[in-house]
Amino acid sequence: MKKAGTDGMKLRVLVDNNTYIDRYYLGEPAVSYYIECDGIRLLFDAGYSDVFLKNAEALGIDLGLVTHMVFSHGHNDHTRGLKFMKERLELSGMEVIAHPSCFDEKVFGEESIGAPYSAADMAGICRYRPCGGPCNISERLVFLGEIPDAVDFETRKAIGRTRIRGKWQDDYVRDDSALVYRGEEGIFIITGCSHSGICNIVQYAQAVCGQQRVLGIIGGFHLFEADERLVRTIDYLKCCGAEQIYPCHCVSLRAKARMMEALNVKEVGVGMELCLDGQAAH
Template structure:
């Protein structure tokens, strides 16, 4: 499997791609071509062109969750490509309207009904194998008390708004050749340790070969230190913290964990 970072908050020195505070990864494995999130704008399309990645051959579009820094690029993708043959995988809540605490819209640019007209939409609350080696985790259950869900704004369902605990937040898991698993996250609103626990349970593999993605660790607090301690216990060989992670969190990780800087154009081959 090869992963190419099309969108991240960062770029690398002397590699002139575009960045934005968002996520989009292009994943290739055999005949499978998968786009994981679409960032906030058309930046993923522009970087894909610069990187000579042809999205016309895409077989899957997978969303980590419905926030607009992960789904906003949809409106540009649908203008650029005929999407009727693309399988779109996401939690059923992904396209429900979402708002921040000030009432500003922060959800996806399309409704579920609109998405169903454009793509082959396959809503998945339960785990779903996309290939013999790649698993969509579905809704994440809480396994660690220190990773209780925190509401981020509100979600609207059936005309009523309620606190949004981001039950649509999920991840991908790849079975590596060393009998481990490699985990790909968007924001880890569900908690990275909860995601890891579910991945281990569903695959039957305890070894974590690596992790790429957002961790939603923004403050130097007890949760950060609990997370670092937990990740240390896994004896990770590869850790790529991206997108929603603060400098303080990266610094805390760097003391004990083998982190690699993430930026647009990064390629990971497994």
């Protein structure tokens, strides 16, 4: 597997629902990726528990050297691990990028499903950088900010409720975003859950980056049923020429099986490494 070095991006899966045979790492229904690119070390989401810390140690990754953290959205299977990281590491110098609503309270019924800290807490823990729109993290990494609703079959559904400026309302997860690597020959998209719609994300990433070629996509797509939305999603990804698809976390086996009939689908598991040299994923 090619090393990314200074002219590409390297991504390592620290947390996923899936683990590989004969690779003894820990899994949980959550997301965390370690990324090196343009001289920075970035953590994309922090999972639900301290599993990402344990897996990083087993993989020989020193999270004490992380310079940036990006949160895809505020649900606890992506943010709760932060409190375990805070207990073990000094985070005051780390820049944290997220949508401004990421750290608002979130509940599902009576259960809290949001982040362990508020935005005010984050300002005292790290160098917190809320981004409602696209923002550059490095020369080739861009955080998309809020994703516009553009694709007609990706209707947002409320997931519990959220408290915004003191008022409780249905939560359409407007804080859901994604990270994009801008290579010389195309873009590679990194998602958490894609509550905003994976096709909306792809379309917005293409517009923000000014590039149409999609080298690949990794992350949760929030697809569970073999329904019309899945069929239209597959058609969209096929038409946009997405070259490698790494569906994981919140994608059901049935959805993956249907995707495999039409797309170049790859398996994801804890410890998986992706290297991009600006032209393709290896």
